[in-house]
Every structure is written in structure tokens, then in C-alpha cells.
Amino acid sequence: LDLESGRERKLDPCGTAPSPRRDAAIVVTEDLRRIYIFGGNDGTQCLNDVYVIETGRSIWSPLQVTGDVIPPRGGAVCMFLGPHLVVHGGRLDTGQGAPVPYSDLFVIDTATLEC
Numbered sequence: 001l002d003l004e005s006g007r008e009r010k011l012d013p014c015g016t017a018p019s020p021r022r023d024a025a026i027v028v029t030e031d032l033r034r035i036y037i038f039g040g041n042d043g044t045q046c047l048n049d050v051y052v053i054e055t056g057r058s059i060w061s062p063l064q065v066t067g068d069v070i071p072p073r074g075g076a077v078c079m080f081l082g083p084h085l086v087v088h089g090g091r092l093d094t095g096q097g098a099p100v101p102y103s104d105l106f107v108i109d110t111a112t113l114e115c
Helices: none
Strands: 025-028 034-041 046-054 059-063 077-081 084-088 105-109
Touching: 025 077, 034 084
Parallel strands: none
Antiparallel strands: 025 034, 034 046, 046 059, 077 084, 084 105
16 A cells, blocks of 8 residues: 555565465554564464565565574564564464464564564
8 A cells, every 4th residue: 555645556576475374473664665574374384484575676585583583473463663673472373282372572673683
């Protein structure tokens, strides 16, 4: 959605796109220039990968986050605090038994890609 004109437009991005998934967290930067996707479930397992798309250039990129490893999960909530991507909660769904809920909190510095 172009917020200035109110018109929708479909992005046809190039680059390395995330695999199909459900329950991923998605968050847009305040300047609307980047969309981040974290985790989710690809139908066989929960994921903990991070992708970004630059909306102006329409290019997907996987991000290699260093430091603490965020456990795989779906249903997390993400938000931005300045240059920091904050990831909270979600659940691990192995398909065997009840999903395991998380109440943890991780912060990824999008400038250095450190968690």
C-alpha cells in the first residue's frame, strides 16, 4: 500500500526470498523502506531466520544475525525501537503434542545484526 496515494501495488522482488511459511512475524520500518520477516513455520518445522526486503529496490535478502540464537518459533510479535528489531514470545510447534509457548524477549540491532 502506498500510504501517500492510498493505492496498493504488488511487489515483484528479486533476491533470495524467504521460504513459504505461516505464523511469521512481519514488521515495517517507520520510514517504510524495509520490511522484516522473522521465523514462522514452513509446515514441517518452526523457523528462526530473518529476511528483509528493501521496498524501493524490491530486493529480498536473508540476514545473518550474530550473538544469541533466537530459538525457532511461530507466532512471535515484532516491533521496532529505533534501529532495534524486538522479538517477543511465540511458540514452538513440533506437531507432536501441544505447542510450547515462549515469553522471552530478544533485540536485534539492524545496523550490526547482533542479537
